[in-house]
Amino acid sequence: MSEPMGEPAIEPALTPPLTPGQIRGRRQWPLPKQADPAAPLLQVRNLQTYFKLGSGWVKAVDDVSFGLTDGEALGLVGESGCGKTTTALSLVRLLPTNGRIRGGSVELFGIDLVAKSDLALQRYRWREISIIFQGAMNALNPVIQVRRQIAEPIRYRLGQSEAASQKRAEELLDLVGIPSRRLGAYPHELSGGMRQRAMIAMALACDPAIVIGDEPTTALDAMVQAQILQLLEQLRRELGLSLILITHDLSVVAETCDRVLVMYAGRVAEEGPVARVFTEPRHPYTRKLLGAFPNIRSDRRTLETIPGEPPNLLNPPPGCRFAPRCPQVMPVCTEVVPPEAVFADGVRVACHLYETPVHETPA
Amino acid sequence: MSATISVASARSQRWRLRGTRLRTFAARYSGRKDGMLGLVVLAAFTVLALAPDLFVGPLETATRATAHAFDAPSAQHFFGADDLGRDMLNRTVHGARISMTIGLLATVITLVFGVVVGLVAGYSGGLVDNVLMRVADFFLVLPTFVLALILAPVLIEVVGADAEFLGIRATLLVIVVVIGITSWAATARIIRSQTLSLKQRMFVDRARVVGVGPGRIILRHILPNVVNLIVANAVLTFATAVLTETTLSFIGLGDPFQPSWGQILNGAQSSGAAGLGAWWMIAPPAASVVLVILAFTLMGNALDDLLNPKARTRQ
Numbered sequence: 001m002s003e004p005m006g007e008p009a010i011e012p013a014l015t016p017p018l019t020p021g022q023i024r025g026r027r028q029w030p031l032p033k034q035a036d037p038a039a040p041l042l043q044v045r046n047l048q049t050y051f052k053l054g055s056g057w058v059k060a061v062d063d064v065s066f067g068l069t070d071g072e073a074l075g076l077v078g079e080s081g082c083g084k085t086t087t088a089l090s091l092v093r094l095l096p097t098n099g100r101i102r103g104g105s106v107e108l109f110g111i112d113l114v115a116k117s118d119l120a121l122q123r124y125r126w127r128e129i130s131i132i133f134q135g136a137m138n139a140l141n142p143v144i145q146v147r148r149q150i151a152e153p154i155r156y157r158l159g160q161s162e163a164a165s166q167k168r169a170e171e172l173l174d175l176v177g178i179p180s181r182r183l184g185a186y187p188h189e190l191s192g193g194m195r196q197r198a199m200i201a202m203a204l205a206c207d208p209a210i211v212i213g214d215e216p217t218t219a220l221d222a223m224v225q226a227q228i229l230q231l232l233e234q235l236r237r238e239l240g241l242s243l244i245l246i247t248h249d250l251s252v253v254a255e256t257c258d259r260v261l262v263m264y265a266g267r268v269a270e271e272g273p274v275a276r277v278f279t280e281p282r283h284p285y286t287r288k289l290l291g292a293f294p295n296i297r298s299d300r301r302t303l304e305t306i307p308g309e310p311p312n313l314l315n316p317p318p319g320c321r322f323a324p325r326c327p328q329v330m331p332v333c334t335e336v337v338p339p340e341a342v343f344a345d346g347v348r349v350a351c352h353l354y355e356t357p358v359h360e361t362p363a
Numbered sequence: 364m365s366a367t368i369s370v371a372s373a374r375s376q377r378w379r380l381r382g383t384r385l386r387t388f389a390a391r392y393s394g395r396k397d398g399m400l401g402l403v404v405l406a407a408f409t410v411l412a413l414a415p416d417l418f419v420g421p422l423e424t425a426t427r428a429t430a431h432a433f434d435a436p437s438a439q440h441f442f443g444a445d446d447l448g449r450d451m452l453n454r455t456v457h458g459a460r461i462s463m464t465i466g467l468l469a470t471v472i473t474l475v476f477g478v479v480v481g482l483v484a485g486y487s488g489g490l491v492d493n494v495l496m497r498v499a500d501f502f503l504v505l506p507t508f509v510l511a512l513i514l515a516p517v518l519i520e521v522v523g524a525d526a527e528f529l530g531i532r533a534t535l536l537v538i539v540v541v542i543g544i545t546s547w548a549a550t551a552r553i554i555r556s557q558t559l560s561l562k563q564r565m566f567v568d569r570a571r572v573v574g575v576g577p578g579r580i581i582l583r584h585i586l587p588n589v590v591n592l593i594v595a596n597a598v599l600t601f602a603t604a605v606l607t608e609t610t611l612s613f614i615g616l617g618d619p620f621q622p623s624w625g626q627i628l629n630g631a632q633s634s635g636a637a638g639l640g641a642w643w644m645i646a647p648p649a650a651s652v653v654l655v656i657l658a659f660t661l662m663g664n665a666l667d668d669l670l671n672p673k674a675r676t677r678q
Contacts (some may be wrong), residue, residue, distance in 0.1 A: 095570060126573055138565040143587040143672055149566075157574035186672040252366070 023070040023240030028207040031109055032123065039110030041209060041242055042091070047104035049083075049090045050254055058313045060086045062158040062266040063104070068210065073236060073243040074275065075253030076323045077289070078263035079308060085134075087263070088212045091244075092125045093118070108209075126157050130203040134214040136195035140187035146198045147173060147183050153205040170200040176231060193224035200231065204239070212244045216287045217252060229256050250293050262286050265321040267308050268340075272347030285322045320352065328353060365479050391669055398665025404658035408651070412459040419453040422622070433641050443643035446634035447629075454622050455647040461623035462605050463655065465539055470597050472543030477550025478593055484551065485558025496555070499548040507607060511541040515616050534618045538611050542604045551598050557589050591667045598663040602612035602656040609652075624648035 008147040024037070047170075061083040068074055076084040089095060091106050093112065106113040108128060113121060130153075133139035140149055147169045154165035170183060176197040187195060196216060203211050213232065217225040233256055236243050245257055253260050253274060260277050262270045262285065270283040281287045291304035308325040311317055315355065317324060323333040332352050341354035365407070373621035411418060423429065442451035484495040514633055515537040526533045561567060562585070570580050609625025611617065617626045631637070631644035 092572075094568075122574070130573070133565060133569060135565065139569045141566040141570070141584050141588070143670075144583070152570065152575055153573040156576070156579070188672070202569075205573075 010097060018071055018237065018240040027209075029127070032111060032128070034111050035108075036110035039107065040067055041070050041109065043055070043105075043107040044087075044091070045105045046109070047087065047090055047106065048102040049086050049095065050100055050102050051096070052098045052100065053314065057102075058316050060099075060266050060313060061090060061314060062316075063267070064263070064268055065104075066261050066268070066271060068242050068244065070209075071236065071240050071242060072259065073233075073245060073257040075257035075260040076246045076263065077250060077253055077260060078269075079248060079249060079289075079310065082263045083266040084086075084248075084263055085214055088214065088244055088246055089131075090267060091210075091212070092129045092131075093121055094125075094281065096130070126153050126208065127206045128208055130206065130208040131212045132162060132196075132199050132203045132213045132216045134216075135219060136192070136199040137187060139199060140195065142187055144186070145183075146185055146187055146190065146195075150202045150205060152199060153202065157206050168205070169201070172204055173198070175204070175235070176201045191224075192220050192225060196220060196224075196228050197231065200228075200235070204235065204241075207239075208241070210242045210244060212246070214246045215248075216245070217249070218247070225252075232256060250278070250290065262289065266313055267321055268348075268350055269322065270347065270349045270351075272343070272345070275348050276345050280347075280348060282354065283322075283351050284326050284328050284353070288325075288327075320350075388669065392665065395665040395669070397661045398669075401658040401661030401663075401665065404654055405662065408459050408463060408655055408658070410457050412463045415456045415460060419456045420522055422457045423453045424643045428588070432645075433636075433639060435641075436643050441618050442647045443641070445630060445644050446636070451643055451647050452626075454627055455624070457650055458622045458624045458627055458648060459651065460536060460606060461618075461621050462625065462652070465535060465542070465608045465623070465646070466601045466604045466655075468539045469542035469546070469607075470600045472539065473550055473600045473604075474593060474597055475545045476543070476547035477596070478554050478586075478589075480547070481551040481554025482558055482589075483583060485555035486577065486581050486585065488559075488562075492555075495551070499551050502544060502548040503552075505545050507541060507545045508611070510545060511537060511611055512617055514541055532618050532621060534616065535621065538608050538616065541611070542607050546600055546603065552590055553596065554589055557592055559586055561588050585668075590670050594663045594667050594670075598659045601659050604654065605652055619635070624652050 001059070024031075039147075044067070045065050047061055047064045048059070051060055052058075064083070064087055066074070069246055076088060078084050086095070086099070090099075090101055091108075093101065093113070101114050104114065108124065113124060116124075137196040140146065147166065150172055151162075151165040151169040154160050154168050155162060158165075160168070173183065174180065178194060178197055178201070182190065182194070185194075187198075190198065216232070217228050220228060231251060232243065232245075235241060243256075245253065247253060257274050259272060260274045261268060261330070262277070262283065264285050269285045270277060270281070277286065278290065281290050285306075288304060288306045292306060305326055311321050311324065317334065319332070319334045319336050320326070320338045323329050326333065330352055336352070338350045338352045340348045340350045342348045343354075392402075415422070415522050421427075428444070428448035429450055430448045432444065432446050432448045434440055434444035434448065440450050440452065442455060444450055445454065480495050480499065484492040484499075515534065518537050518540070519533050520534045567580060567584055570584050575583070605624070608617070608623055609628055612623060612629050617623065617629070618627070625648075627648040628645065629651040631641070631648075634644070636642075636644035
């Protein structure tokens with residue numbers, strides 16, 4: 001390799017975010033025909049995604065509901081295997097062959113995607129909801145130039161000519177900060193950060209409304225991670241994207257997201273504005289999760305762990321799924337699934353500690 | 364009007380691009396010493412195979428023999444003479460045509476069937492995979508010689524003993540067909556297994572999600588990743604084909620009117636050349652087989668490295 005591959009400098013000034021009206025107005029392609037212009041961007045209700053195993057159904061995602069508005073960034077956090085990725089991939093039904101959506105609805109512009117056939121769903125994949133895959137090296141074909149791979153969605157999803165899609169791919173690479181002299185590069189010739197930028201460029205290819213980032217910065221070092229997050233933030237503001245960020249790095253969520261959804265064993269534990277949830281965690285699991293995250297200012301001896309392990313989702317416990325590990329467990333927890341308590345500051349918590357449906361913000 | 368012009372210009376641009384790519388590829392290939400050596404050797408044998416008369420005159424037959432039986436190499440007969448007094452140089456050069464044609468044709472048949480079946484079976488999976496692989500299993504266990512023994516008289520009966528196809532007599536065509544039939548299944552299995560593994564890679568999933576159809580995924584995403592296997596297989600198949608031709612000639616399925624290296628070796632064996640110390644009856648055709656196979660291997664290695672973008676930058 002002849003030239004050094006430094007990451008381009010971060011531009012400090014961010015453009016102000018677009019308003020929802022502006023975002024719908026700047027769409028490059030018209031809304032889908034059945035779309036309701038007044039409907040929220042995305043509304044997921046009681047989503048249930050199960051995986052079939054020889055011994056039964058694994059309830060990977062059970063009764064998950066959340067919404068996403070135009071230009072919003074939502075963080076999906078939780079430990080490995082809690083259903084973050086499955087939830088996100090269920091939106092466009094990109095599940096392994098043994099995965100099924102058993103119930104609930106996914107409404108994009110008011111159109112239920114769960115009811116769509118695979119063929120009909122094609123129109124929404126990548127054009128409305130695209131994905132920045134986990135591990136850019138694996139998601140890029142080693143023997144095809146990166147630019148040609150980025151051109152693929154434009155060529156095949158939007159049906160544009162080869163020349164036009166190549167040209168658009170070049171623009172996209174420029175947009176994500178890959179210098180034009182690297183246009184002919186193969187995946188292995190790019191650094192980890194560059195590859196992730198290329199994946200972002202590919203996710204943006206069809207001008208989608210929602211981009212799902214599946215741990216987009218997990219394999220990167222801290223500096224490159226910061227650059228990628230900065231890039232995502234900048235693109236979100238400039239292009240009016242809505243972002244679903246899947247990660248187990250809480251600092252990434254704190255830095256980039258407006259709202260956070262904490263998942264545990266396939267269910268929503270707590271959901272709300274990032275600032276509220278992180279300063280005032282209400283679900284015992286959220287508290288434990290935040291406590292288990294290293295803080296640069298505190299003594300390393302104070303790092304907490306959560307004893308036990310997540311329940312087997314083939315046969316989850318009947319009540320609250322966190323009950324076996326919960327420090328504040330009550331008799332009711334092991335019997336009744338906790339209802340969601342909604343607080344005035346927009347946080348909702350599924351825990352028996354908060355019995356009445358609507359709560360005042362705790363002092 | 365302007366649309367047609369732009370289409371035409373786009374097309375011409377694409378061709379220009381292809382030309383540049385071909386030129387840079389040729390430039391890179393010429394930088395590989397082993398690859399160039401292979402190419403030169405193979406080119407030399409190809410020229411000999413195409414126009415043997417130019418170099419050694421018409422094919423010598425028993426009635427036209429110019430030397431005495433078992434003459435050792437001399438100034439008149441560089442490679443000596445065989446048991447019927449025929450010039451070995453003449454026969455070896457003429458043998459190149461049959462050996463190389465059979466090798467190439469059998470390789471092409473094997474690769475086309477093997478690669479297509481392997482890719483389709485591996486990528487489709489399920490019923491298609493099962494059916495194709497059971498068919499491949501059938502061909503995998505077919506004994507080459509028995510099949511040749513049965514097919515040869517049938518084919519000759521059908522097309523006639525003197526029928527020619529692309530300048531090859533029907534008996535030799537049997538050899539090509541038999542080699543192709545019995546070796547495509549092994550290639551198909553190798554390509555299928557690699558396709559199965561590639562299919563699980565995330566970039567294939569990504570391509571599918573992004574909207575690339577199955578045909579294009581096979582051609583654009585999977586095929587380039589198995590090129591190294593195909594090249595390696597081509598070399599092996601060619602070598603095996605030349606050797607199989609030798610063996611089939613031995614059991615009497617060759618064409619005595621068109622000598623091949625295998626036939627010459629067979630003749631040397633049956634006339635007891637080894638026992639008489641007439642090494643010149645064995646060495647020229649044997650060395651030719653080795654050289655051609657070696658040249659193929661060298662080219663295959665060089666191509667494999669050049670077509671693999673990872674190996675390319677490592678040089």
